[in-house]
Amino acid sequence: MLNLRQKEVIKRAHELNVRFVRLQFTDILGNFKNLAITINQLERAFEEGILFDGSSIQGFTRIHESDMYLRPDPDTFTIFPWRPKEGGAVARLICDIYTPQGEPFVGCPRYILRRVLAEAEAMGYSLYVGPEPEFFLFETDERGRPRKETIDTGSYFDLSPLDRGEDARRDIVIVLEEMGIQVESSHHEVAPGQHEIDLHFADGLRAADNFMTFKLVTKVMAKKHGLHATFMPKPIFGENGSGLHLHQSLYQNEVNIFADPDDEKGLSALARHYIAGLLHHAPALCALGNPIVNSYKRLVPGYEAPVDITWSDRDRSTLVRIPAAGGQSTRVEFRSPDPAANPYLIIAATLKAGLNGIQKRMSPGEPIQESAYELSPEERQKLGIRNLPGSLREALDCLADDPVMREMLGEHTYDHYMKAKLIEWEVYRTQVHQWEIEQYLGNI
Numbered sequence: 001m002l003n004l005r006q007k008e009v010i011k012r013a014h015e016l017n018v019r020f021v022r023l024q025f026t027d028i029l030g031n032f033k034n035l036a037i038t039i040n041q042l043e044r045a046f047e048e049g050i051l052f053d054g055s056s057i058q059g060f061t062r063i064h065e066s067d068m069y070l071r072p073d074p075d076t077f078t079i080f081p082w083r084p085k086e087g088g089a090v091a092r093l094i095c096d097i098y099t100p101q102g103e104p105f106v107g108c109p110r111y112i113l114r115r116v117l118a119e120a121e122a123m124g125y126s127l128y129v130g131p132e133p134e135f136f137l138f139e140t141d142e143r144g145r146p147r148k149e150t151i152d153t154g155s156y157f158d159l160s161p162l163d164r165g166e167d168a169r170r171d172i173v174i175v176l177e178e179m180g181i182q183v184e185s186s187h188h189e190v191a192p193g194q195h196e197i198d199l200h201f202a203d204g205l206r207a208a209d210n211f212m213t214f215k216l217v218t219k220v221m222a223k224k225h226g227l228h229a230t231f232m233p234k235p236i237f238g239e240n241g242s243g244l245h246l247h248q249s250l251y252q253n254e255v256n257i258f259a260d261p262d263d264e265k266g267l268s269a270l271a272r273h274y275i276a277g278l279l280h281h282a283p284a285l286c287a288l289g290n291p292i293v294n295s296y297k298r299l300v301p302g303y304e305a306p307v308d309i310t311w312s313d314r315d316r317s318t319l320v321r322i323p324a325a326g327g328q329s330t331r332v333e334f335r336s337p338d339p340a341a342n343p344y345l346i347i348a349a350t351l352k353a354g355l356n357g358i359q360k361r362m363s364p365g366e367p368i369q370e371s372a373y374e375l376s377p378e379e380r381q382k383l384g385i386r387n388l389p390g391s392l393r394e395a396l397d398c399l400a401d402d403p404v405m406r407e408m409l410g411e412h413t414y415d416h417y418m419k420a421k422l423i424e425w426e427v428y429r430t431q432v433h434q435w436e437i438e439q440y441l442g443n444i
């Protein structure tokens with residue numbers, strides 16, 4: 001039996017003359033995948049789910065237990081505005097993955113996030129997240145492949161003609177809004193060819209869905225402008241990298257419980273415990289929020305990305321920052337993640353870290369007052385400041401040592417994730433890089 005919401009979606013799809021429905025899901029490593037069905041299969045998709053072979057999807061299942069079901073979430077229905085409408089429009093639905101036994105699949109990142117959100121719910125909290133993704137636009141060659149030149153030499157908040165990305169950015173924002181995703185603002189970022197589009201805050205699950213959709217739309221729109229959009233965290237040596245800052249707050253009965261007007265910084269005790277949880281689990285969080293070898297080229301001093309495990313109510317070099325907006329807009333900004341991250345896993349992991357901080361009543365200590373980059377090793381030691389991991393390998397070791405984060409992922413996902421990432425690290429580690437040739441070949 002179809003429920004009311006599912007029936008509404010089917011009706012809406014017919015009204016919009018939908019012919020194809022893309023069933024989308026995200027694999028463990030954060031890749032967006034899809035399978036197209038025709039409109040006449042939509043009812044069956046809602047009723048029974050659509051069978052697919054999970055064994056070919058990164059980190060999903062072993063070959064002998066490969067059958068999986070995609071179950072579309074009716075709340076994610078939207079049209080792809082850039083696809084042709086003649087002959088029938090294209091809609092999409094984001095799916096949860098189920099086993100043939102009708103159980104949620106433990107390797108489905110959306111399920112992992114749902115699980116932690118339910119844990120928060122049981123404690124009386126709802127999570128809201130505002131993602132701030134940054135990305136680069138590069139030139140393409142005659143075959144549409146990315147070239148090494150960025151499309152402009154603009155910098156922070158520049159206007160056209162220095163900002164050559166404004167038309168692509170405009171189209172990205174328009175399409176996102178047509179798809180029901182609210183955008184707060186957009187601008188040229190500090191590095192040449194670098195841009196940022198801030199998504200309006202949404203509940204944890206919706207924020208992760210929106211980020212996946214944002215990435216897809218950005219790639220598609222860039223291509224329409226003859227450009228290549230990349231979410232690689234540090235594409236250019238010596239320039240700022242791209243972050244995915246996550247603004248987070250907990251609500252209870254529609255009231256922001258991170259806010260406390262009587263506190264000198266406007267922060268509740270609960271918000272401080274949450275921050276402490278983020279700081280405590282920060283090294284393991286990097287394994288999920290900074291998931292690729294290149295992520296660690298961004299987490300270096302001097303480029304507005306965090307290096308140390310610190311918090312502050314002003315400085316942008318700290319891991320957690322409290323933006324000036326107070327009252328109902330009080331939130332913590334977690335600044336280490338980058339846009340290569342799987343948003344379901346990093347949002348689940350940060351929430352779990354925060355909840356653990358609340359349960360154990362952890363204290364974040366005092367916020368630091370000066371730029372974290374300027375602290376000497378002695379000052380660091382005096383203040384008990386720890387560093388973020390310096391490489392993917394270090395971060396993976398930190399994840400292995402963090403039982404709370406491992407349990408949050410579950411054994412299946414932890415094992416598959418670790419295996420894939422350790423291979424990635426090993427392949428990288430054994431390469432001979434251009435820098436080594438230049439540094440050593442002639443001199444040693």
Ligand code: GLU
Nearest residue numbers: 240241242243304305316
């Ligand atoms: N691009 C910087 C980063 O890597 C952040 C710049 C900003 O504060 O917006 O996180």
Ligand code: MG
Nearest residue numbers: 132134189196
């Ligand atoms: Mg920015």
